[in-house]
Amino acid sequence: MTVHLAPLVLRLRRLAVVGALLSLAACAVGPYDTDGLSDLPPQDSPFLRDLSREYAALGDMERAEYDWPDTARFYDRAIRAAKGEAFPPERLDDRALSDAAQEELGAARARLVALFGAGARSIVGPDSARGQAAFDCWMQEQEEGHQADDIARCREIFLAAVTAIESAVDGALIVLLPDTDGVVGMIRVETPQGSVVLERERESAVTGDTQSAPQSTGTFLVADVEAVFGAALAAGPTPPVAFLLYFEQGTDRLTPDSARKLSEVLEVVGQRKLPQVEVSGHTDRSGSAAFNDQLAQDRAELVAQEVLGLGVPERVVTVVSYGERAPVVPTADGVSEARNRRVEIVVR
Incomplete structure (x- = not known):
């Protein structure tokens, strides 16, 4: 009786190599574990809170697919948002994209960034966070290019978020800033339908028209104050x-x-x-x-x-x-x- 052991040994060696590679990959993603997020104090900004959650969810999805580089990328962004950093969506040159994809994604990014420049992250934080994370998801799936359903899903979430943002930022914006002596006063924003009192630094409100009550939008991000009012503040008179x-x-x-x-x-x-x-x-x-x-x-x-x-x-x-x-x-x-x-x- 002849026993052929070579194929069995080859298969065992192959399994051993695969197992070793998986172990190394699991170790590589270790520093990007988001368990530590629960130990960070929650951000006052709804945008930053939701942005951290959105990126953590994207990282979890990529981790389930053993895509370690994108797991690391999204987990890193989740941690940065949780620590209070307001950063922009990914740049086009962060991904390897076709010319056609670059054209479509470039227009989409410009649309989102313009809304952020109008204060959207502070006015409608959850939708802004959803839009930014969906854009980065769209970029990532488009770069891979082999999961049409995932590309369509990220694109659809992005477009829905941007549409919601555009309707929310349509109106007059009021943000309470300190005077030249650093004193924060108080503003009452009033229409026939209601009023809102602003009395904390960077507290804000939006008014649509006289037929609707002004809506409080919480505390403006420092980055959004600069984005929206930076040019006007710089053009003002030098304080005494x-x-x-x-x-x-x-x-x-x-x-x-x-x-x-x-x-x-x-x-x-x-x-x-x-x-x-x-x-x-x-x-x-x-x-x-x-x-x-x-x-x-x-x-x-x-x-x-x-x-x-x-x-x-x-x-x-x-x-x-x-x-x-x-x-x-x-x-x-x-x-x-x-x-x-x-x-x-x-x-x-």
């Missing part, structure tokens, strides 16, 4: 800058620290194309009211002369004396207080 200079008691001599700070004041004035400079002099209450009025005037004029020395027209420099009448630290008459011996400069 205020300085305090202090003086030796009973004199118009600056303290050493304030003498050094005067150069900073002059530098800011010199940087403005059309500066407006307001200089006000103050004293403490250690002398008579008449003496303090003149001393405050002398102090203010000393600083003003330094400003005028830069070539700033005299008509844009305002000088005023408050004497002892506007103390920073209220004191009794006759009391010396260093913080009240000052000149205040506002450069606009």
Whole structure:
């Protein structure tokens, strides 16, 4: 009886090699395990929360198909979103695509990015997250090119999400931003149908028309504030800058620290194309009211002369004396207080 062992040994070796490759692949995807996502604090942004979930789901699907590179790619994006990073959809050159696919996907990406530039990620976060993840899914399936049903499914989800986004961003957008001093005020957005009060930084609302109530849209992403309002904010006037200079008691001599700070004041004035400079002099209450009025005037004029020395027209420099009448630290008459011996400069 003859026993042929060679084919059996060959099959066993082949199984051993396949098993080794699968083990290596499983190890390779280990660092992209999303179990750690549950330990991260949830993001305030509905867009970032849903974007992380969408990418994790895409990673799970690719993992089930043993597509380790795309598993890693999608899990990495899920983790980045969970940590608060608002990043764009994939670029066309991230994938190997045919010319026809590039044309269609390029138009789709431009449509989505334009909506993001209008604040869509903050206005309608869940749909925006779905649209971005579906676009990246469409790109990935299109690159593989052999699963027509999956390509069609990702494309369909993308188009539905973009259609929903376009209807949601159609209206007036109001976002509450701090003023130049960093103070956040309050805005009431009102139509005959209702109102919304905005009182937290980057809180926002959208109004369609007078026949519908304004809708609160939550807190705007910092990236979306820059995308929507960056050009307008940059074109606005440079915010005013205020300085305090202090003086030796009973004199118009600056303290050493304030003498050094005067150069900073002059530098800011010199940087403005059309500066407006307001200089006000103050004293403490250690002398008579008449003496303090003149001393405050002398102090203010000393600083003003330094400003005028830069070539700033005299008509844009305002000088005023408050004497002892506007103390920073209220004191009794006759009391010396260093913080009240000052000149205040506002450069606009």
